[in-house]
Amino acid sequence: MSTIRVRSLLQQCTKATLRLQDESEVTINRGMVIFVAFLKDAQLDDVIKLAKEIATVRLCDSENGLKTIVDLPGDLLIIPQATLGGRLNGHRFQYHSNINKDVGLEFYDKFVATLRELCSQNKDNIIHAGSYGIRQIYSCETNGPAMHIIEF
């Protein structure tokens, strides 16, 4: 964990809803939810690499085997989740390894922009992203979340 710079959790969904900072809600249908945390050693290159890995990983069930989210085509919901960077110490989690909030916001915006660009070749899919730094009020329905972690 000490050497990890980015950590993401990928979850398949049939529907997912998230509340934004202005209290409006966004909803996606069949696709993928991405929870992401940046640790303090993260660099901009890591952010771009992570977005590329997520856009190209074959995780989505289809009649023709596993497809990428772009090829499915499926929707995408990106949720900042700094708690993923926490580390258990005794009976509490500590967040000493998490990135500074200002840099975290910058990286998050870059991550979202890169994923939007990589996935924009398919015009039918919806891409939504949560607001950074707020409580993520979230609900989902799945046909099997098939949770996967990408971290490095």
Next chain:
Amino acid sequence: MSTIRVRSLLQQCTKATLRLQDESEVTINRGMVIFVAFLKDAQLDDVIKLAKEIATVRLCDSENGLKTIVDLPGDLLIIPQATLGGRLNGHRFQYHSNINKDVGLEFYDKFVATLRELCSQNKDNIIHAGSYGIRQIYSCETNGPAMHIIEF
């Protein structure tokens, strides 16, 4: 990742529902969802240690700060999720590090039994556990999932 023996993902929820092998559904209310994967180097001691850490970690929001799931008191939904043991290789995940299925089932049953025992001091909370080895049809509502990983 190569040295990890167990990996769990803890998510706070206000409601969560899971389909079981017999196609019945179980539902919990306010509490915690636990996704768990055992890797091939896992030992029985690891399984018990993980259950103890989950039962005693202070992660649940309350008026008096963070509480354990037992003290909240909150419900518990345990979901086997072998995909959490996957490792990205190129554009696909590989599962070479996952435990043998028979041992995995034995460890999962022990994990559930230990958590049930540790959390049974409060009679008001509900503890449900998913069926091992099937697709986990799952939905949840959260007031902020506050996802945390415990792995070792």
